[in-house]
Amino acid sequence: MSEHEPIDSQENLVEFEHHRLSTDKPGHGRAATKGGLKGAAMSIAKKLDGAARSARVSTLPARRKAPSFKDHTLYQSMQKYRLIGDTVGLVDPFFKEHQARLGATTKMAGKTLINFGSYDYLGLNQMPEVAEAAKAAIDQYGTSVSASRVVAGERPIHRELEQGLADFYGTEDAIVFVSGHATNVSTIGTLMSAGDLILHDELVHNSALVGAKLSGAATKSFAHNNMEALQRQLLELRGEYRNVLIVVEGFYSMDGDMPDLPRLVELKNRFGAWLMVDEAHSLGVLGATGRGIAEHYGIPSREIDIWMGTLSKTLGSCGGYICGSKELIMILKFQAPGFVYSVGMPAPAAAAALAALNVLKADPARVARVKANGDLFLAEAKAAGLDTGTSIGYAVVPVIVGDGIKAIKMTERLLARGVNALPIMYPAVPMKAARLRFFITSEHTAAQIKTAVKVTKEELKIVSSLGGVFKRTPKAQQV
Numbered sequence: 457m458s459e460h461e462p463i464d465s466q467e468n469l470v471e472f473e474h475h476r477l478s479t480d481k482p483g484h485g486r487a488a489t490k491g492g493l494k495g496a497a498m499s500i501a502k503k504l505d506g507a508a509r510s511a512r513v514s515t516l517p518a519r520r521k522a523p524s525f526k527d528h529t530l531y532q533s534m535q536k537y538r539l540i541g542d543t544v545g546l547v548d549p550f551f552k553e554h555q556a557r558l559g560a561t562t563k564m565a566g567k568t569l570i571n572f573g574s575y576d577y578l579g580l581n582q583m584p585e586v587a588e589a590a591k592a593a594i595d596q597y598g599t600s601v602s603a604s605r606v607v608a609g610e611r612p613i614h615r616e617l618e619q620g621l622a623d624f625y626g627t628e629d630a631i632v633f634v635s636g637h638a639t640n641v642s643t644i645g646t647l648m649s650a651g652d653l654i655l656h657d658e659l660v661h662n663s664a665l666v667g668a669k670l671s672g673a674a675t676k677s678f679a680h681n682n683m684e685a686l687q688r689q690l691l692e693l694r695g696e697y698r699n700v701l702i703v704v705e706g707f708y709s710m711d712g713d714m715p716d717l718p719r720l721v722e723l724k725n726r727f728g729a730w731l732m733v734d735e736a737h738s739l740g741v742l743g744a745t746g747r748g749i750a751e752h753y754g755i756p757s758r759e760i761d762i763w764m765g766t767l768s769k770t771l772g773s774c775g776g777y778i779c780g781s782k783e784l785i786m787i788l789k790f791q792a793p794g795f796v797y798s799v800g801m802p803a804p805a806a807a808a809a810l811a812a813l814n815v816l817k818a819d820p821a822r823v824a825r826v827k828a829n830g831d832l833f834l835a836e837a838k839a840a841g842l843d844t845g846t847s848i849g850y851a852v853v854p855v856i857v858g859d860g861i862k863a864i865k866m867t868e869r870l871l872a873r874g875v876n877a878l879p880i881m882y883p884a885v886p887m888k889a890a891r892l893r894f895f896i897t898s899e900h901t902a903a904q905i906k907t908a909v910k911v912t913k914e915e916l917k918i919v920s921s922l923g924g925v926f927k928r929t930p931k932a933q934q935v
């Protein structure tokens with residue numbers, strides 16, 4: 457839309473307003489026309505380009521077939537992995553069908569299993585009041601809010617959830633997005649740009665990396681939880697960039713460990729950087745009342761510039777949030793493409809997350825239970841001689857088995873023994889550090905945890921003795 461065209465609809469009005477408010481930044485609204493010599497040079501280059509293109513058009517071949525997706529490099533490489541899997545007798549562990557609400561147990565192929573593949577850390581996705589809140593919101597507002605909140609307007613539940621989250625974190629304001637992944641992509645992609653620097657832990661989630669790429673900022677990773685490495689990067693690079701953003705997670709889901717937050721705060725203050733903490737796996741898990749890593753370390757939450765988290769894990773819903781200063785939230789509300797140009801969170805999802813947050817606030821005993829269960833799992837696994845890497849317990853304990861094939865085989869064999877734990881392998885973790893990840897919840901019983909560790913130890917012994925070539929599991933035994 458040009459600024460001189462009539463503004464003929466509400467949607468155009470919003471687009472116009474957004475265009476006006478936008479910074480001159482690729483990928484965020486439309487860039488303002490650049491004037492001056494540079495602008496003139498660009499327009500001549502564009503014309504020459506156009507002329508060259510029309511010359512080429514006249515010499516184009518009559519017909520050219522688009523390549524088949526079968527020949528796409530990604531498809532080809534997936535086929536290669538499938539072939540290797542078939543050759544060594546593996547059953548695909550992914551996209552398995554569950555016939556129950558995932559919690560401490562699940563049901564697959566009609567069989568009830570002990571489940572360690574759910575992020576429902578406090579069992580809130582099992583609570584009738586959470587489901588009831590979602591149902592009531594459907595009755596009141598329907599299943600969709602139809603469009604971006606900017607144009608389709610607010611439902612009271614959106615702001616109630618945002619205020620609830622801001623209150624929980626002790627920040628001035630909050631904003632919710634329809635997806636946790638989109639929250640990181642949009643937030644980092646909006647705040648940072650060319651001339652800025654992003655320093656991130658090498659294990660941060662894919663969504664932060666995609667956001668960094670979108671932003672156009674220079675991006676560097678530092679070794680996992682290595683504050684000395686981060687300090688070296690800041691010493692070397694800080695002076696060359698306008699804004700610097702440090703991105704870490706409150707609790708890492710591949711390893712079950714956490715960063716040194718006091719040191720991060722000291723570094724960000726010394727070097728004048730922003731600190732963003734992704735609490736996807738630490739909300740409801742760390743801190744005596746589940747307020748996350750700041751509560752764990754006793755650090756005032758306002759010391760951290762950007763709190764990010766997802767509603768899909770502890771809060772039993774779907775979506776993501778940012779908590780922080782009112783200025784930060786205002787920037788995102790008007791500039792973040794994943795908010796401005798994407799549908800608002802469905803009311804039932806917002807209502808479920810709010811109800812879950814209220815249960816968490818009212819019942820911190822659940823937080824103590826998940827910690828006790830994580831401690832028990834870790835102690836049992838260590839006593840059984842399993843390699844739990846750097847895990848400190850809480851809600852995530854990996855069991856490192858070596859190569860990916862072994863990890864996949866372990867999942868298959870554990871399923872046959874009544875335990876669901878999923879494999880993670882390269883590139884999500886280093887090549888020889890493939891693992892099973894056990895996600896522990898407040899609702900697991902001590903007996904379930906002890907059984908899982910015992911079975912894992914027994915099966916790992918068998919799988920290790922097979923030396924990488926496995927007999928295909930008979931169909932009847934597959935789950």
Ligand SMILES: Cc1ncc(COP(=O)(O)O)c(C=O)c1O
Binds near residue numbers: 640663
């Ligand atoms: C650390 C982290 N951040 C962000 C996300 C994205 O959240 P969601 O799955 O709710 O979109 C995840 C998801 O697993 C995550 O682990």
